[in-house]
Amino acid sequence: MKVIQLGAGIQGIATALDLAHNKNIEKITLGDYNLDRANEVAGICNKKYGAGRVETVKCDVNDFDNTVELIKGYDVCINEVNYYYNCKIMDACLEAKVNYIDIGGLYVETVKQVTPEYDKKFKDAGLLAIVGIGGTPGVTNVCSAWAVNQLDSVDTINFYCGCDDWGKSTKTFEVTYSIETIMDEFHMKPVQYFNGEYVEVEPRSGGMTVQYPNPIGEQWAYYLMHSEQGSVPESFKNKGLKNCTYRIGFPAVVLDNLRFLHGLGFSNQDKMNFEGHDIKPVKILKKLMDSQPDDPNAEINDCDVIKTEVFGEKDGKRVKIELNAICRPVKEWPELMGAQVYIGGAPAWATELLRKGVITAKGSLAPELCIPPEPFFEEAAKREIYVRATRTELLGTDDWDAAFKKELVDQGR
Secondary structure, eight states, rough: EEEEEOOOOTTHHHHHHHHOOTTTOOOEEEEEEEEEHHHHHHHHHHHHHTTTTTTEEETTTTTTHHHHHHTOSSSEEESSSSGGGGHHHHHHHHHTTOOOEESSOTTTHHHHHSSSSHHHHHTTTTHHHHHHHBBTTTTTHHHHHHHTOOOEEEEEEEEEEEEEOOOBBSSSSSOOOOOHHHHHHHHOOOEETTEEEEEOTTOOOSOEEEEEEEETOOEEEEEEEGGGTHHHHTTTGGOOOOEEEEEEEHHHHHHHHHHHHHTTTTTSHHHHHHHEEEEEEHHHHHHHTSOOOOOOOBBBBBEEEEEEEEEEETTTTEEEEEEEEEEESSSSTTTOOOHHHHHHHHHHHHHHHHHTTOOOEEEEEEEGTTSSEEEEHHHHHHOEEEEEEEEEEESOOOOHHHHHHHHHHSSTT
16 A cells, blocks of 8 residues: 655644554655655654655645646545645546545535545546545544444434643644634534535534533534535435534633634635735734744643434334544554544544455545444554444433433523
């Protein structure tokens, strides 16, 4: 297996380390527009797993012809540049005859990628494009597939992501995934799936208290624009799916900071003139965050919990299946946050399943349609990411709405 990875950012370092750790991967090339950053990440991998384990190359994905030539001869191209470029890189993979993987398209790109047209192009080429196999989307999608497989019919799938961080750092502000994506999420009206229809809701609406496993516990969560809504409703429509939602929660201090940055205009999608240059405000924010000095004494101690709820029927009885994955720092990569281990790790797990021949599908497909759940969970467990499932039934009644109201402080809501 020969792999080329495009993007050496927050998640890129985690993917590169996971790939380098896998002795079955014969060749790994890391491409980035910022060659210094690619060299830095490759240096970390090579120090840990042997000189020359990861090679680097400068890559500008805006140069289509050069990208095609760059990725030719590889078995898989893992795309971890900004999601804006997903379709462009997919087209390059078709031209170069290389399998494709990305970590999400924030719904707006996902819906372009899972079209019948793209699916046919990849099938005709004998290739697979796995669209959105990061943490969430990605692990969430596979969790939903596992639960759907246990039921006769499904009507509702709810996704949640909760996080917190007890680490110590001298940096003023950090996030666990792209600040550009976070600011986009803050600005966009999230698309949710209600009663068989796609509906735009107000940003950060739908707030509710979610009970996550320890160490997160209770956390406020709200609707978010996310890739799951771009594929899951269509994937399981034949099972009767009518509702699909996505909510996210942040620690209060992080949420306050994000609101502050949003209020200053860093989530504004329009370019502004800055010293004679038209630039999106978030680009300035990203540059400022990237320029913070590293803290050699930083202590990493974060947690993401991704929760998937699936409601449906089995043998005539209404059932809820809930899956939770608790994502913490791991022994193998103490330099990574727990959030990086699973978000950046998932494309490497999928690559290994491709190498083994466990993933055999062709086309342009979301993870729930092409990744066998249990082998994927086994790969996750090798990285100390453990997925737990519980099945719940109501005894004596099927009135779940009434039962849920008893969990609210104000039962009348």
